[in-house]
Amino acid sequence: MVANLNPRALYTIGECARRSGFTMDTLRYYERVGLIDDVVRTTTGQRRFTDGHLEWLGILKCLRDTGMPIEQMCGFAELVRSGEHTMTERVRLLEAHREAVDERIADFEAKRRYLLGKIDYYRSVA
Amino acid sequence: MVANLNPRALYTIGECARRSGFTMDTLRYYERVGLIDDVVRTTTGQRRFTDGHLEWLGILKCLRDTGMPIEQMCGFAELVRSGEHTMTERVRLLEAHREAVDERIADFEAKRRYLLGKIDYYRSVA
DNA sequence: CTAGGACCTGGAGTGGACTCCAAGGCAAAC
């Protein structure tokens, strides 16, 4: 999932953006709203991200791209912050989301069929 | 797709909303931006929708729910307005959209698998 | 040493798609 994994490496925000697929602005925004934690800073204030962050960003990307709203992602982030004892709760949340994704896929497939029908119809009268 | 089809029937905007799944506000908005045409009015100015509109709204719903932006839907509506000679162009547009939908579905399925992996992982450490 | 690029902050602005509102007209039920 993450290319060139190099433990202990530190990435600038630009590099992290390039590797995660988020923009720098989005990364700063996510940090601000509490979706990204423990970003260390250089003595001059620049952010440094780790491979752990990249892994976490992979999860966020998955959740975001499958339609989870920021607020819910914040809830998940909060669970992760809270420690090991939230594991079952995390599973519950992800399971619920997976179900939502399944429904979404089913809906898309139904709409895809409808679309094919329309296309056939247009072809038949063209 | 449309229940209780009753040719020549006329529906108030409220009834049309109920049957189409759009809100009244959205219907008015769609009319305003040119997504819905030929809405007749009573002498007192109230809109009356037909089964033809409901059918068209079914298409719009499909396109919207599969992620087509309003502007593109307007383009499609324009083709439909322009008459029979735009059939191949309509097919082209819908085909392109179907491909986008296919990609979207594939992406969702990949993310779904990723999610399942995460859930398994969380379960394993819980 | 200096030019150019990467990074910082707080806050304002954007885009898309609605969604709501006030102030009023009209319709159907009782």
Added chain:
DNA sequence: GTTTGCCTTGGAGTCCACTCCAGGTCCTAG
């Protein structure tokens, strides 16, 4: 005939998720 509810308009407001900006600092290649 009046109350209750549905409908009208133009325009303003909302929400989400960024995205951009100004004005400044910092880093690095030559």
